[in-house]
Amino acid sequence: MKTLSRLCLLALTVAALGSAACSPDRTPKHAPISPATPTTTPGGDPSPTTSGGDPLFPKNVFIGSKVDQPGFNVYTDHTWVGFEAELSAYLGRKLNFTPQYHDVPSAQREKVLQEEVVELVIATYSITPERAKLVDFVGPYLKTRQGLLVKKxxxxxxxxxxxxxxxxxxxxxxxxxxxxxxSNPTAGQGNYLHKDAHFVHLSDYQACVDDVRAGNSHAVWTDIPILYGYTEAGGVPMEVVSGIEVGKIQLYGIGIAKEKDLDMSLEQNRHQPERCRALEGALKTFLQNEWYERFRVRFENLTKANPDFEATYKPTEDEVSLNTTCG
Known part of the structure; x- marks a missing residue:
């Protein structure tokens, strides 16, 4: 089944192959399209290898992603655009692999890692103790609390x-x-919404935005950068409610399968802790050199509303060291 899933993903990269017989929950919504990556990392550093001299990562690394998430990753004009797309591309340049994206619902992120449908998940994936029992994490690369999105x-x-x-x-x-x-036992206090708020749970945030636009729901609740992404998307104009910033702080991490869940008959799977540490090092350089400008460009409305966005949303290297779990 793992081999079939990979073959299905690869088949979708070539239009001439037509439709592949993939199971519905593993078929990417868009063909994986990425630019070629260099054979050396920026600055002429050699590509990372195992102790035996083999490449640490395969040429194509399948990444579970939200491929229709404004601000984070959107497929448009044959190009992946967004903060997470640019993070993935940066990791590919540093670690010598080509990202290939696979659309993954929030509830399926552990499954696609454990079943080796993808090597990584970069999909607004919060690091939690419960999830860390199932998969490993590198990160965070972003931290946030929650807010509300309404029609403008x-x-x-x-x-x-x-x-x-x-x-x-x-x-x-x-x-x-x-x-x-x-939710709040008392109106206006604590970390959540009013105790008499009513919640509806849909499959993805676009469905929630459509639900608000249709007048069925009053607002979308989730992490603030996700909400601001929709203020810059097309359709009925949306806005983030000013002054509401509540809920638990979410730490977005890169999901990677635990070594115990991998098929160890494959040579490439025998170096999972090394891969994890290589990702950690590359992420720290991204935070140093790329994070500020990438975030500013992709979340323009957010950065205008909060000029101190770096202090609010950018993790420190110490936070990465503390929250990364490699084996």
Whole structure:
């Protein structure tokens, strides 16, 4: 099944091959298209290798991603655009692999790693103790709290108190999703919304945005950068409610399978801890050299609303060292 999944993904990169017989939950929504990567890392450093001199990563690295997530990763004009797409491309340049994207729902991220459908998951994937029991993480590369997205000009929700009696849309499998009954016991206090807010859970954030635009829900609740991404997408204009920043701090990490879950008959799987540490080192250089400008460009509305965005959303290298789990 693992081999079939990979063959299906590769088949989709070549139009002449037509439709591949892939199972529905493993078929990417878009063909994986990426630019060729150099044989050396920027600055002329040699590509990372194993102790035996073999390449540390395969030529094509399949990455579970949100391929329709404005601000993070969107496929447009035969190009992947967004903060996570640029992070993936940077890792590819540093570690000598070509990213190949595979659309993955939030609730399936552990599964696609454990079943070796993908090597990495870079998909607004929050690091949590529960998830770290199932997969390893490198990161974080972004940290955030949660807010609310409404139709532009809709002022019915201006404070946490205003969410009482309102229908709030969020996504299945998201760690930022508030559970009914665990919201604020008292209006306007604590980390969540009003105790009388009503929640509906849909499959993805675009579905939630469409639900708000259709008038079925009053707002979308999730991490603030995700919300701002939709303010820069097409369609009915949306806006993030100013002054509402609540919920748990989410730390977005790069998911990687635990060594125990890999097929160790494959040579490339025998160096998983080395791969994990190589990703950690590359991520730290991304934070030093690329993070600020990439984030500023991809989340223009957010950075205008919060000029101190680097202090709010950028992790430190110490946070990466603390939260990375390699084997």
């Amino acid at each position: 000009g809709d002022h019915r929700i201006r404070t946490v108190n205003d969410t009482a009696g309102k229908q709030i849309c969020t996504v299945k499998g998201s760690t930022s999703a508030p559970e009914e009954g665990k």
